[in-house]
Amino acid sequence: MENILVEMNSISKSFGSVQALDKVELTLVGGEVHSLLGENGAGKSSLMNILAGIYTPDTGNIKIRGKQVDISSPKVAIDLGIGMIHQHFKLVEVLTAKENIVAGYDKEFFIKGSKLSEKIKNISLKYGLEIDPDKKIYDMSVAEKQRVEILKVLYRGAEILILDEPTAVLTPQETEKLFDIIRNMTQMGCAVVIITHKLNEVMEISDVVTVLRKGKYISTVKKTETDTNELTKMMVGKAVDLSIERPPVGERKKILEVLNLSALKSDKTKALDDINFEMYTGEILGVAGIAGSGQKELCEALAGLYPITQGDVVYQGESILGKNPREIIKMGISMSFVPEDRLGMGLVASMNIVDNILLKEYQKQEGLIISRRPSKEKAQIIVDKLNISTPSTDSHPVRLLSGGNIQKVLLGREIESNPHVIITAYPTRGLDIGSSYLIYDLLNEQKKQNVALLYVGEDLDVLMELCDRILVMCNGKITGIVDGQEADREKIGLMMSGAYKEEIGL
Amino acid sequence: MRIAKRSELTKVQIVLVRLAAVVGALIFGGVFLIILGENPLTIYTSMIDGGLGSFFRFRETVNLTIPLLITSLGVMVAFKMRFWNIGAEGQIFMGAFAASYFALNFAYLPKIVLLPLMGLAAMVSGGIWLLIPAWFKAKFGTNETLFTLMLNYIALKWVTYLQYSLWKDPAGMGFPKIPSFEENALLPKILGIHVGWVIALLLIYLAYIYLNHTKTGYEIAVIGESEDTARYAGIDIKRVILKTMFLSGGICGLVGMIQASGISGTLSVDLSGGVGFTAIITAWLSGLNPVMVGIVSFLFAMLRQGGSFIQTAYEIPASAAEILQALILFFVLASEFFVRYKFVLSHKHGTGVKK
Numbered sequence: 001m002e003n004i005l006v007e008m009n010s011i012s013k014s015f016g017s018v019q020a021l022d023k024v025e026l027t028l029v030g031g032e033v034h035s036l037l038g039e040n041g042a043g044k045s046s047l048m049n050i051l052a053g054i055y056t057p058d059t060g061n062i063k064i065r066g067k068q069v070d071i072s073s074p075k076v077a078i079d080l081g082i083g084m085i086h087q088h089f090k091l092v093e094v095l096t097a098k099e100n101i102v103a104g105y106d107k108e109f110f111i112k113g114s115k116l117s118e119k120i121k122n123i124s125l126k127y128g129l130e131i132d133p134d135k136k137i138y139d140m141s142v143a144e145k146q147r148v149e150i151l152k153v154l155y156r157g158a159e160i161l162i163l164d165e166p167t168a169v170l171t172p173q174e175t176e177k178l179f180d181i182i183r184n185m186t187q188m189g190c191a192v193v194i195i196t197h198k199l200n201e202v203m204e205i206s207d208v209v210t211v212l213r214k215g216k217y218i219s220t221v222k223k224t225e226t227d228t229n230e231l232t233k234m235m236v237g238k239a240v241d242l243s244i245e246r247p248p249v250g251e252r253k254k255i256l257e258v259l260n261l262s263a264l265k266s267d268k269t270k271a272l273d274d275i276n277f278e279m280y281t282g283e284i285l286g287v288a289g290i291a292g293s294g295q296k297e298l299c300e301a302l303a304g305l306y307p308i309t310q311g312d313v314v315y316q317g318e319s320i321l322g323k324n325p326r327e328i329i330k331m332g333i334s335m336s337f338v339p340e341d342r343l344g345m346g347l348v349a350s351m352n353i354v355d356n357i358l359l360k361e362y363q364k365q366e367g368l369i370i371s372r373r374p375s376k377e378k379a380q381i382i383v384d385k386l387n388i389s390t391p392s393t394d395s396h397p398v399r400l401l402s403g404g405n406i407q408k409v410l411l412g413r414e415i416e417s418n419p420h421v422i423i424t425a426y427p428t429r430g431l432d433i434g435s436s437y438l439i440y441d442l443l444n445e446q447k448k449q450n451v452a453l454l455y456v457g458e459d460l461d462v463l464m465e466l467c468d469r470i471l472v473m474c475n476g477k478i479t480g481i482v483d484g485q486e487a488d489r490e491k492i493g494l495m496m497s498g499a500y501k502e503e504i505g506l
Numbered sequence: 507m508r509i510a511k512r513s514e515l516t517k518v519q520i521v522l523v524r525l526a527a528v529v530g531a532l533i534f535g536g537v538f539l540i541i542l543g544e545n546p547l548t549i550y551t552s553m554i555d556g557g558l559g560s561f562f563r564f565r566e567t568v569n570l571t572i573p574l575l576i577t578s579l580g581v582m583v584a585f586k587m588r589f590w591n592i593g594a595e596g597q598i599f600m601g602a603f604a605a606s607y608f609a610l611n612f613a614y615l616p617k618i619v620l621l622p623l624m625g626l627a628a629m630v631s632g633g634i635w636l637l638i639p640a641w642f643k644a645k646f647g648t649n650e651t652l653f654t655l656m657l658n659y660i661a662l663k664w665v666t667y668l669q670y671s672l673w674k675d676p677a678g679m680g681f682p683k684i685p686s687f688e689e690n691a692l693l694p695k696i697l698g699i700h701v702g703w704v705i706a707l708l709l710i711y712l713a714y715i716y717l718n719h720t721k722t723g724y725e726i727a728v729i730g731e732s733e734d735t736a737r738y739a740g741i742d743i744k745r746v747i748l749k750t751m752f753l754s755g756g757i758c759g760l761v762g763m764i765q766a767s768g769i770s771g772t773l774s775v776d777l778s779g780g781v782g783f784t785a786i787i788t789a790w791l792s793g794l795n796p797v798m799v800g801i802v803s804f805l806f807a808m809l810r811q812g813g814s815f816i817q818t819a820y821e822i823p824a825s826a827a828e829i830l831q832a833l834i835l836f837f838v839l840a841s842e843f844f845v846r847y848k849f850v851l852s853h854k855h856g857t858g859v860k861k
Contacts, residue, residue, distance in 0.1 A: 014510075015510075015511050016511045016512050016513035016514065017513030017514070018513075056508060058510075058850075303738075305737055305738060324737075324740050324742075325737075325738065325739065325740035326739075326740025326741075327740070329740070337738070339738065341734065343732075344732050344734055344735065345732065345734040345735050345737075345738050346735070346738060347735065348727070348728055348731045348732065348735050349731060349732070350731055351727070351731070355724075358724065359728065359735070359739045360739065362721055362724055363721070363740070365721070368720050368721060368722075369715075369719055369720055369721075370719055370720060370721055370723075370724055400514070
């Protein structure tokens, strides 16, 4: 007898003119891991936020354990035994695990320390969640924080658990551990939903897969009755070749050298710790690591946007240390940086494409008055070349474009300046599969033209397929640089967690 | 009932929402006038009549528009950069102070030299008055809102001190006033209204060019949107902040000179008439667009002039007109919410968990 815990029928939700969900169905069964698969913007998170009481659906109804309910707030959801673990953890850094777990839940006035620790330990043992209840959150690794979040919802009696992209921040080894915990939970009769777009994980952990596409419900299938090709087809709407091209390394000349680079975070801990590596023309150097291991600071330091406390960055024999981006350009060095935060750093969100192209052009113009004509022509060239869909280049703010088109504007502008070095941070984050592959192609094309590229990525499979060498970072240090073609997933995983160090050869 | 996000409205729709807000305010104000025992329609028509009905009334409206408009342009430049200059009042006083210094001590200079000198002095001192908080903000990241607000009081008290003590007119028979300017230091009139209106129109044009077609104007817009993007593009943020704030304070300072030289004929504590604060509202309501600033400032001035007209004509207290002004503001500000959100009726099937 199947134990149906949740039935969501014909759920629709729109945000303004965007139809986020259109008559979506979902049934969750106790003891099963249910993967919610879809591209960015498919509506996975929206659907789960509705189940967790954060959004209210426009139409549709929800039954929990066979009874119709109105989940009007997260509180109601918790009372119904629904717990969601968000992608961005919602923990109080200065409190201990224990305090975070009871915060806002226990009605008693005093925290009964030892009794509580006991209770938490019991739950941890039951599910195999290793946690020290008295450890402060800021002392914890990302994986530990995630376990606190899981424990928090279990403590509140959750029987239906939703995990939003839980593996995005984990190393392969930590992912394995998480999957063990999930299996324990299903054995106890819980229903677990995993929101993801990583197909190999879907095939590994789930029992049932529901695919959404652009807010529409596509299908629900048993894992044993499907394969990755079929799932991709459902997800994208057409068959896609998922292999990434890796053109041979071109003329390999040293162009940029990073020497003993160190930098501090705002809390004076080391963001970058004695970084040494070299970049070569005609090569893509990948950077792997758990989110927040210093990738962002590394990119910004290279681009002259992050204060360096020690070391040097040498471009063809010339130090570019302590210079801002404009001075670097003035030195005749053409370096392009495609930052992680596209609308907050790379582009001006409320301006149109022309004015965004102007961002890198206007300082080259003579006099006080700006001429928009050259940028307008350039904008048209980029729009045509990269096939950007926009109603206009000079009256439509870029923030209203789709994620893929926004990235095309940014990358297009940077490529159009004919750089010798391109630094990209998570260039395909938030993009659909088609746009991601277009970005890989664009980067490869630059590689063929002997540009030196730095590619900071989060998906190990992509890094291993695309990059010629992969630099692995952990806690601001380099734990190894490996050859992309011979890279070993497990080994990179260990390097990401700092458990293993490779002699830096290559 | 719950709140849902709207799709982006077109510009026309946004204007319609705002117009609806003004109409709403007038209806609401009408109810208020009925309670006072007046016919709202007659009151409203006589307000328009009071603001535009004769040349004399029109001139008074323009006289009120000029300082409001120029000050709005001044604060608008700062607002574009998300620098909340609410210290225009202080900058006006400091500008008026510097202009008066020259008017009172260099009255022997020919008019053609003296007036530009007064204007320049006013702009420099108004600019410096805003440069102080701007420097602290650029250097130490201090909060400019409080800083500029507090500087208002320092400027006001400084002028009070001048009026009541240091610069008090010995021939004023004990009355606390500063001596009137010589004819040399008074603004000439064009078409019967002092020359400030020409300056105001010119400034609208210059502000439009500056914000939309110059490098600095572009940099201001980028910084206002995101400092990270500005850093990324290699913009020297501190320099642009200081430069722009000097300009913003300078424009407000000029208002001090125009008021002292064109309206009151001397420096006094009543010189600003509160435009430093009203300008925050007009600049914001006009969507930080220089041309709209002109229109909105004129409408606000008309409301005020019409308000003082109905005061004498119907013996309604001027506060009634001020209430109307506040209502319009309140409604327009509230309408911003409806530009982005709407209310949706939700089909209820009980609340919370069904047992």
